[in-house]
Structures are given as C-alpha cells and as structure tokens.
Amino acid sequence: MSTEVLEPAGPSKGTITLVHLYPREMSIYGDRGNTHALASRIRRHGYTAEVVLHDPGDDFRHDAHLFMGGGGQDSGQARVEADLGAVGPTLQAMARDGVPMLVICGMYQLFGNSFHTVTGQVLPGLGILDVTTRGNDRRMIGPVCLETEYGRVVGYENHSGSTVLGEGQQPFGRVLSGHGNNGEDGLEGARTLNVIGTYLHGPLLPANPMVSDALIAVAAERATGRPFEPEPMSDPLADEARERQVRRLIGHR
Amino acid sequence: MLRTAAAVVAGKTARALARRRGGGSAFPGLVAERIQPRILRRSLSCVRGGIVVVSGTNGKTTTTKMLVAVLRAHGRSVFTNPTGSNFTRGVLSEMLPQLPLSGRLVSDMVVVELDEAHAMRFIDEVPPTHALLLNVARDQLDRFAEIDHTAALLARLGAASTEGVVANADDPFIARAADAVDVPVRWFGLDASIADRLPELTEHDARFDDEPVTRQYGPGDARLRPVDERVFDIVFDDVTVGPVTLRQRGLAAMINATAATTTARMLLGEAFDAATAATALAAVQPPFGRGEVIIVDGQPLELVLVKNPAGFGVALSTYGTTPVATMIAINDNDADGRDVSWLYDVSFASLRERGVAVTSGMRAYDMALRLHYDDVHTGQVVPDLDTALDAFTAGHPDEPKRIFCTYTAMMALRRTLAARHGLAQFGEDGPQ
Numbered sequence: 029m030s031t032e033v034l035e036p037a038g039p040s041k042g043t044i045t046l047v048h049l050y051p052r053e054m055s056i057y058g059d060r061g062n063t064h065a066l067a068s069r070i071r072r073h074g075y076t077a078e079v080v081l082h083d084p085g086d087d088f089r090h091d092a093h094l095f096m097g098g099g100g101q102d103s104g105q106a107r108v109e110a111d112l113g114a115v116g117p118t119l120q121a122m123a124r125d126g127v128p129m130l131v132i133c134g135m136y137q138l139f140g141n142s143f144h145t146v147t148g149q150v151l152p153g154l155g156i157l158d159v160t161t162r163g164n165d166r167r168m169i170g171p172v173c174l175e176t177e178y179g180r181v182v183g184y185e186n187h188s189g190s191t192v193l194g195e196g197q198q199p200f201g202r203v204l205s206g207h208g209n210n211g212e213d214g215l216e217g218a219r220t221l222n223v224i225g226t227y228l229h230g231p232l233l234p235a236n237p238m239v240s241d242a243l244i245a246v247a248a249e250r251a252t253g254r255p256f257e258p259e260p261m262s263d264p265l266a267d268e269a270r271e272r273q274v275r276r277l278i279g280h281r
Numbered sequence: 282m283l284r285t286a287a288a289v290v291a292g293k294t295a296r297a298l299a300r301r302r303g304g305g306s307a308f309p310g311l312v313a314e315r316i317q318p319r320i321l322r323r324s325l326s327c328v329r330g331g332i333v334v335v336s337g338t339n340g341k342t343t344t345t346k347m348l349v350a351v352l353r354a355h356g357r358s359v360f361t362n363p364t365g366s367n368f369t370r371g372v373l374s375e376m377l378p379q380l381p382l383s384g385r386l387v388s389d390m391v392v393v394e395l396d397e398a399h400a401m402r403f404i405d406e407v408p409p410t411h412a413l414l415l416n417v418a419r420d421q422l423d424r425f426a427e428i429d430h431t432a433a434l435l436a437r438l439g440a441a442s443t444e445g446v447v448a449n450a451d452d453p454f455i456a457r458a459a460d461a462v463d464v465p466v467r468w469f470g471l472d473a474s475i476a477d478r479l480p481e482l483t484e485h486d487a488r489f490d491d492e493p494v495t496r497q498y499g500p501g502d503a504r505l506r507p508v509d510e511r512v513f514d515i516v517f518d519d520v521t522v523g524p525v526t527l528r529q530r531g532l533a534a535m536i537n538a539t540a541a542t543t544t545a546r547m548l549l550g551e552a553f554d555a556a557t558a559a560t561a562l563a564a565v566q567p568p569f570g571r572g573e574v575i576i577v578d579g580q581p582l583e584l585v586l587v588k589n590p591a592g593f594g595v596a597l598s599t600y601g602t603t604p605v606a607t608m609i610a611i612n613d614n615d616a617d618g619r620d621v622s623w624l625y626d627v628s629f630a631s632l633r634e635r636g637v638a639v640t641s642g643m644r645a646y647d648m649a650l651r652l653h654y655d656d657v658h659t660g661q662v663v664p665d666l667d668t669a670l671d672a673f674t675a676g677h678p679d680e681p682k683r684i685f686c687t688y689t690a691m692m693a694l695r696r697t698l699a700a701r702h703g704l705a706q707f708g709e710d711g712p713q
C-alpha cells in the first residue's frame with residue numbers, strides 16, 4: 029500500500045480518501061489517469077485528496093470515501109482474486125451504503141454477478157451490479173460515445189466479454205456510437221446507487237469531468253458531513269477534446 | 282522449379298510496377314506467393330550462415346540495422362528487410378530483385394525484423410537458426426490485446442529457433458521465455474553499475490511480481506557499461522567492444538547495440554572482431570523517426586516517433602534534459618493506434634519546466650489535456666499539422682526544436698518538411 033496526500037492551494041474544506049484498487053494488476057489502458065484526474069479535481073475543488081493505492085494483501089481502508097478500479101489482463105485478474113474475495117463483503121456493504129465507486133472493464137465484470145468463460149467455467153463476481161458477462165471470441169474495440177445522465181460521454185472500449193444487465197438494472201448510458209455492453213441492446217455499463225461500472229477507458233474521467241464531479245460530490249458529503257462545496261471551474265481543454273470526439277463519432281446530431 | 286521461376290518473375294514485375302506507382306511494399310510478395318506458396322522457404326534454403334529473426338516491442342529497427350552493419354563489416358553478405366517493414370511479405374518483396382530464377386537467395390546470412398505476430402507466420406514457413414528477443418512492452422496498436430499474449434508469441438519464436446537465442450536478461454518476460462528453450466542462449470543486459478537506470482528501458486506498470494534476478498554472465502554474454510552519456514563499452518568476459526559512440530543518443534540505443542553485438546558474436550564465433558564491431562556500430566545512421574534531424578532555417582528540428590508508453594518514456598528521458606522547444610503531434614488512425622488512453626501511462630513531468638509550445642494532430646486537445654494533468658503548460662493547441670508546424674517554427678526561430686509524433690502525424694509532417702525544406706525523399710517504412 030502507498031498513500032499520498034495532496035493538499036489544495038488554499039485552506040482545505042476536508043479530506044477525501046480515494047482508494048485505487050489494485051493499481052498494478054488492474055490498470056491497463058491508462059486507467060490510472062482516472063485516479064490522477066479525481067485527485068487533481070478534488071484539490072481544485074478545495075479539498076485534500078488522500079490517494080491510497082490498495083495492493084493485494086494490504087489492510088483495507090474501511091473509512092474510504094471513493095473507489096476506483098480498472099481493467100486487467102487475465103493474469104492480473106488471477107492475482108487479485110483472493111484479496112477481492114476477502115474485501116468483497118466490505119465493498120458490497122459500502123456500495124449499499126452509497127459509497128461512490130467507478131469500476132472499469134475487468135473490474136466492472138468482477139463487480140457483476142458472474143463471468144462465464146468461453147470454456148464453460150463460471151466465475152462468481154461480487155454481485156454489486158446486477159450484470160452477467162460471457163466470454164467471447166469477438167473483441168469489441170473502438171471509440172465510444174454515450175448519452176448519460178451526466179451528458180454525453182466519450183471513451184474507448186476494448187473488451188471481449190459481453191455483458192447483459194439484469195431485470196431493472198440501470199445502464200451507465202445509451203450507446204450513440206460504439207458497441208457498449210454487448211453490441212446488441214444499445215446499453216453501456218451499469219449504475220446502482222453511486223457505483224458506476226463501464227467498459228470505457230480513455231481514460232474516462234479526464235475528458236468527462238462532469239462524471240468526476242458527480243463522484244466527488246457524493247464523496248465530499250460523506251467525508252465532511254456537509255453538502256459538496258464545489259469551486260467554479262471551467263474545463264476548456266476537456267470540453268473541446270470531448271466535443272471533437274462527439275462530432276467525429278456522431279456528427280451534429 | 283518452373284513454378285518458382287514463374288513466381289519470381291511475376292513478383293519482380295509486380296514490384297517494378299508498384300515502385301513506379303509509388304505503391305506499398307507487400308504486394309509483390311503477395312503475387313509471388315500466390316504462384317509459389319513455398320517461395321519464402323525455398324528462397325532461404327541455401328542460406329548457410331544463419332537466419333536471424335529480431336523481434337520485441339521496441340528497438341527492432343535500430344537493432345536490426347546495427348546487427349546487419351556489424352555482420353557486413355566482418356565481410357558477410359547479409360539480406361535484410363527494409364527498415365520498419367516488419368511483416369513477412371515485406372521480406373519477400375524486398376528479396377525479389379535479388380532472387381535468381383532458381384528462387385534461391387545467394388547470401389551468407391539473413392537478418393529480418395518482424396513484429397511478434399508476423400514472426401509466427403515466418404516460423405511456420407522457415408525455422409530461423411537464431412532469434413534475438415529484445416523486450417515486451419504494451420503496444421498501443423490494437424492488434425495485441427494483452428502483454429501476456431505478446432510474451433507468449435516471443436516465447437514461441439525462441440522455441441522455434443534451431444541453433445541459438447539471444448535474450449534480454451533484464452526483461453522478465455524475455456528471460457522466462459529464453460530460460461525455457463533447448464538451444465544455447467546468450468544474454469545481454471545492463472552492467473550492475475547502472476542497474477538503477479533499468480526503468481528508463483522498461484514499462485514499469487507490467488513488471489510487478491518479477492523480482493530482478495541477478496543473472497550470472499557467462500562466455501558470450503554481454504553487459505552494457507556506459508562511460509558517459511554518449512560513450513559506452515560492451516563488456517564480454519574475455520573481450521570489450523568499445524569505447525563506442527553512436528550517432529543515435531540515449532540508453533535505449535546503447536542497449537540495442539549491446540543486443541546486436543551479442544548476436545553478431547554468437548553468429549560469427551571465432552571470426553568476431555571487437556574493433557571491427559565497434560567501428561561498424563559507430564557508423565550506423567539512426568533509422569527513420571528515431572532522432573532524425575532536419576535543418577530548418579538554420580536550426581535543427583528533430584522528429585521522434587512515439588508509439589507506446591515505454592517508447593515515449595524512453596524518448597522523454599533520452600531527450601528530456603536538453604533544452605529545446607517541444608511540439609507533440611498525436612493522431613489516432615489505425616497505424617497510430619486508435620486508443621489514446623496510453624498517453625496517461627506516460628509521465629510528462631520532465632517537460633514541466635519549459636512547457637510544450639504546440640500540441641497538434643487529431644487528438645491535439647486530448648494531448649493538451651493530458652499535459653494539463655501533469656501541470657505542463659501548452660502554448661497553443663492547433664489540430665491541423667501544417668498550421669501547427671508553421672506556428673511552431675515561426676514561434677521558435679532561434680532554438681533547436683523537437684517534435685514527438687505518432688506514425689501518421691510523422692508521415693504528414695515529414696511530407697510538409699520535404700516540400701518546404703528540400704528534405705530527401707523517404708521510403709515506404711511501416712509503423713513498427
């Protein structure tokens with residue numbers, strides 16, 4: 029485990045503890061950029077960011093306010109299995125209690141009910157999100173644009189698992205361009221309370237700061253007991269990067 | 282026999298036509314292969330001095346050039362594929378003009394650089410005598426989804442080699458693959474005195490559970506021992522090659538030279554001469570896009586190709602210390618890799634002090650955003666490459682300049698530079 033404390037430029041409104049789950053095993057395709065983006069934005073909103081890198085076997089931070097988990101290779105998933113089994117019940121309870129979490133790709137799959145491999149094996153998941161994933165021969169790769177409750181979101185998907193939502197499970201967004209969960213039902217990701225699961229790398233948060241703010245708002249409230257006190261902020265680079273991708277992928281719709 | 286002759290003729294014709302039209306380099310090979318599917322195997326059947334496949338994620342082109350130079354300096358005739366065309370049909374296309382109608386290449390040795398996937402196709406046709414395994418890093422190109430997969434392909438290449446393997450002792454994926462082969466293995470790596478510089482050469486994020494093994498270096502194994510930033514020795518147990526000064530800068534080029542020299546010695550045996558090798562290495566020109574320098578309005582402008590986190594990291598640490606004006610051009614076409622997520626696996630902190638003058642390319646704003654998260658200031662964001670190049674050169678007339686760029690951005694910039702500054706014509710190098 030390693031912990032880094034990043035102070036805001038002015039007086040701190042409180043400390044938000046952000047845990048990145050398995051940064052070595054489960055962080056491919058720039059997933060660490062999401063943690064980077066969250067930490068930097070927490071500071072810019074005037075809060076102290078305590079960034080905890082949680083490795084397998086580390087003491088689990090039961091007092092954390094925000095979680096982030098990324099994608100991994102099969103070998104990476106195998107390395108975190110035991111630890112995830114141990115901390116799973118705590119994560120489930122925290123998710124039910126409303127702790128915000130962003131889980132991407134491999135970790136999204138592990139947060140679901142189960143994963144069915146091509147060879148017929150069934151691997152149980154944490155069941156925090158009511159989704160089921162099946163291994164595929166076909167890889168779903170490419171840029172993605174979604175319509176979400178946070179606005180239009182852009183990213184890049186790269187997964188062979190095909191995910192289906194359970195009855196009543198909300199998606200993260202509707203696919204405007206790209207494959208999404210399974211390439212068929214036009215849905216992408218899943219959201220339950222403040223837990224967002226998605227296939228979008230990119231990484232997701234730098235180009236879509238409104239998603240960061242939605243997660244930080246809940247975390248700030250949990251951390252301080254007061255409503256989120258955001259700083260006014262403009263994101264010209266992120267807005268331009270995102271809007272250009274939206275125009276490339278779906279035109280001016 | 283007739284069929285081979287027909288294939289050779291058809292391939293030569295296709296190549297002449299393709300060249301006249303300025304076309305790609307895979308087509309003639311395809312034509313020849315259609316007529317004689319075994320043409321590659323047949324053409325290499327009389328090569329006696331060794332068939333070497335150079336593979337790995339980073340440094341193939343540089344290492345191949347160096348190895349060929351050292352072998353030729355020892356008087357060997359060597360066939361090699363053109364810089365960067367690391368696919369099987371490119372090998373064949375290049376070979377066609379040299380093939381007699383018998384279809385059998387007259388050459389002492391063959392040294393080809395192939396990416397991992399094409400190396401598999403090559404070994405299905407022709408078992409190499411030797412493999413040089415450089416490193417495994419994640420490539421941003423979407424072809425290889427997983428680093429483990431890449432490592433497995435290189436292990437297969439090593440296992441298919443009939444006489445020997447040369448392997449990077451400091452890369453745990455490569456070391457594991459080479460430890461498993463039945464043929465003799467020669468190792469190359471960093472001298473213990475500079476072991477702390479290993480992170481400059483490897484991708485840190487994939488290297489967690491591998492404790493660095495201190496490998497016993499034996500006869501024929503070589504270590505890189507730098508004298509200073511430009512000068513180094515390649516140290517064998519019985520002989521030292523050097524001091525060598527390369528035309529290309531940086532630790533990555535030095536380790537490539539060490540790899541090439543280790544391989545040359547394995548191939549040449551008693552005929553290997555240290556002084557000949559050192560002289561040959563010093564004369565090797567940097568390949569396309571690896572620190573190529575163009576003089577623009579009296580000031581050097583350097584084009585540096587970036588294609589994955591490890592490579593970009595190495596490029597930044599190689600060049601980061603000299604104060605120059607910097608531009609970064611990121612495209613996301615197929616040949617660049619369509620996913621720009623990898624930019625978040627690179628640290629840009631070394632650019633913080635001077636900032637970046639211009640970001641450009643299709644993902645100019647994403648690049649500026651990435652720099653912003655590392656507190657690196659971007660002067661201008663100009664997606665159009667030509668406009669960006671003008672703004673960059675006009676804004677920094679009296680300084681040396683450097684442009685880090687992805688493959689298609691580099692091709693476009695080079696074309697513009699050629700038109701405006703009389704740059705020599707360039708070949709059909711592929712991304713690698």
Ligand SMILES: [Zn+2]
Binds near residue numbers: 134227
């Ligand atoms: Zn993924």
